[in-house]
Amino acid sequence: MLYRENGQFKTSYEADQQIFPILQDRIGIGLLLAFAIVGVPLLADEYLFRAILIPFLILALAAIGLNILVGYCGQISLGTGAFMAVGAYAAYNFLVRIDGMPMIAAILLGGVCATVVGVLFGIPSLRIKGLYLAVATLAAQFFCDWAFLRIKWFTNDSASGSVSVSNLSFLGVAIDTPVEKYLFCLGVVIVFALIAKNLVRSHIGREWMAIRDMDVAAAVIGIRPVYAKLTAFAVSSFMVGVAGALWGFIHLGAWEPAAFSIDRSFQLLFMIIIGGLGSIMGSFFGAAFIVVLPIFLNQALPALGSLFGLEISTALVSHTEFMIFGALIVFFLIVEPHGLARLWSIGKEKMRLWPFPH
DSSP states (O other): OEEEETTEEEEHHHHHHHHHHHHHHHHHHHHHHHIIIIIHHHHOOHHHIIIIIHHHHHHHHHHHHHHIIIIITOOOOSOHHHHHHHHHHHHHHHHHHSTTOOHHHHHHHHHHHHHHHHHHHHGGGGTOOTHHHHHHHHHHHHHHHHHHHHOGGGGTSOSSSOEEOOOOEETTEEOOSHHHHHHHHHHHHHHHHHHHHHHHHSHHHHHHHHHHHOHHHHHHTTOOHHHHHHHHHHHHHHHHHHHHHHIIIIIISEEOGGGGSHHHHHHHHHHHHHHOTTOHHHHHHHHHHHHHHHHHHHHHHHHHHHHTTOOOOHHHHHHHHHHHHHHHHHHHHHTOTTHHHHHHHHHHHHHHHTTOOO
8 A cells, every 4th residue: 555655655564664663662661661660679689679770770860861961962071970979969968958858859959950060061062072071071070079078068067078868758658678769760760761762852852963963054054052052961960960869869878979989970971882872772771781790790700710720809800890891982982883772773673584684
């Protein structure tokens, strides 16, 4: 059967070829979410929640925020750890200084504070880009590290410089056990992932991608670079700030400024490079890779060394981890710039066509 779409004649078979993969993807995502909500709490143990699942979800949210700025808008940032710190410390101060402040409201307000700081340090992007913008955002990292370490007001005059939160609850329900923390983080990540997915598909998302591809041409066709770049910094910083508050409240419980050092900024940048720039799914792949790889190496390398009568030290395992990260970043930047998300997409297409490749 022939029909007309966008001025072109197509057959119903061609339409089915386009619709069926979308339906399959939606069904797959639905089944995965159902398993994450129902199956994982029944099967996983406490170690799996604390060491893998909760850090994975929070870092995936931070990677989504950074991917909006770097992958979709093309603005390089090395200050992601600073924006996570702003979200965490702002949420902490809202929680301890305002009586009766709900935890979720404090976390969202922490994201708002991170948005303000992110837009402030994003203003230089209106004049500079590339390496110079990376250095400007790096200044945010150093400034926030100094401020949270030296200004005692942020830590509520704590003598040790560390802060802690307890008795967390959401809508009157206590969040104490690892399962409750996991489900809370999962709900937050699902909501923000849907928001991010719809944003990048909307007109503002197309403006971000136009600025990323060629900002001069985007300005010629009527896109406002000021609006597009600052909104990218605002949305990115808000999500990263919420992720920072979750990292402090849910995962750590007690933290100090070193928890959001420049190492965290580089770690998040590695996530989106390995997972895939300009891909929401790639943020999840990158977060999973970064979280699971160190645990895998800590278990596999000593076992492998014992087979050959060698003793593998902890320092060697740590150095091996850095070497693997560096090699993978170079590999993906040269061979597959779109990261694991692109490899996953290629694999799905091959499985759909198998065993008939034509």
